[in-house]
Amino acid sequence: MKANLRIASALxxxxxxxxxxxxxxxxxxxHANGFGEKGQLIISADRLVPVFNxxxxxxxxxxxxxxxxxSRSGTGLSLLLGRSLAQxxxxxxxxxxxxxxxxxxFDVTIIPQLTLGAALAFGFGLGGTNENExxxxxxxxxxxxxxxTATAIGLAPRVGYIIxxxxxxxxxxxxxxxxxxxxxxxxxxQGNATTTIRLTDTLFSLDLDPQFAIVPLEHxxxxxxxxxxxPISGSRSVSxxxxxxxxxxxxxxxxxxIGLSAGIGGWLNVF
Numbered sequence: 001m002k003a004n005l006r007i008a009s010a011l012x013x014x015x016x017x018x019x020x021x022x023x024x025x026x027x028x029x030x031h032a033n034g035f036g037e038k039g040q041l042i043i044s045a046d047r048l049v050p051v052f053n054x055x056x057x058x059x060x061x062x063x064x065x066x067x068x069x070x071s072r073s074g075t076g077l078s079l080l081l082g083r084s085l086a087q088x089x090x091x092x093x094x095x096x097x098x099x100x101x102x103x104x105x106f107d108v109t110i111i112p113q114l115t116l117g118a119a120l121a122f123g124f125g126l127g128g129t130n131e132n133e134x135x136x137x138x139x140x141x142x143x144x145x146x147x148x149t150a151t152a153i154g155l156a157p158r159v160g161y162i163i164x165x166x167x168x169x170x171x172x173x174x175x176x177x178x179x180x181x182x183x184x185x186x187x188x189x190q191g192n193a194t195t196t197i198r199l200t201d202t203l204f205s206l207d208l209d210p211q212f213a214i215v216p217l218e219h220x221x222x223x224x225x226x227x228x229x230x231p232i233s234g235s236r237s238v239s240x241x242x243x244x245x246x247x248x249x250x251x252x253x254x255x256x257x258i259g260l261s262a263g264i265g266g267w268l269n270v271f
Contacts, residue, residue: 057254
């Protein structure tokens with residue numbers, strides 16, 4: 001975790017340096033079809049295409065003074081939209097990678113090139129039914145469970161700086177903090193007993209999002225660039241109900257995400 005924060009701090013410093021760059025130097029590089037002028041309301045659909053990403057998720061549970069950690073890491077490549085929430089193996093073992101969810105963002109250029117805004121993420125999974133049937137001799141037993149239904153929401157305030165690089169190109173580094181909440185529930189049926197499991201993941205992250213924008217015409221752009229989401233803190237609450245008995249516990253949770261994503265956007269001149 002400390003190594004992740006050191007990497008994030010270095011990248012944040014680079015982003016901050018870009019934010020305080022001289023406006024005259026930025027204008028000298030080009031105008032990017034007017035992208036970044038004062039008084040623009042920029043509306044964008046971010047992370048529509050998670051071109052590439054690496055994620056590492058973990059849940060740490062402490063029992064009798066012993067830490068038990070379940071983790072998963074891997075890479076992904078996509079040419080379409082972001083990750084589905086209907087992933088039972090992720091919800092039940094480690095947190096969903098909320099950083100690949102598509103999101104809508106609103107930013108305002110309060111002065112030339114400087115932007116303040118936030119991104120909003122929302123997703124849900126409709127669940128389903130899993131059924132296992134066992135046959136031993138003439139005895140047939142069936143065990144069924146509902147695939148998790150899940151809802152995820154996220155809010156990521158951010159600050160950025162638009163640097164024109166020519167007539168149709170710009171560099172838009174952004175840095176901020178993200179808050180995400182994922183709630184999921186599933187039911188398992190075995191014999192006459194029904195067990196309901198409810199999970200709630202709460203995640204905080206440092207978000208670094210330097211994007212390159214292609215502005216082919218005024219009021220419209222396509223952006224692509226790397227993203228880095230470094231976990232700051234996180235928790236998972238779990239409640240298990242069987243009949244009239246409910247047990248609860250709280251675990252630590254984290255999601256580290258590194259990737260390359262793309263999206264689209266446009267702007268209106270509001271003042």
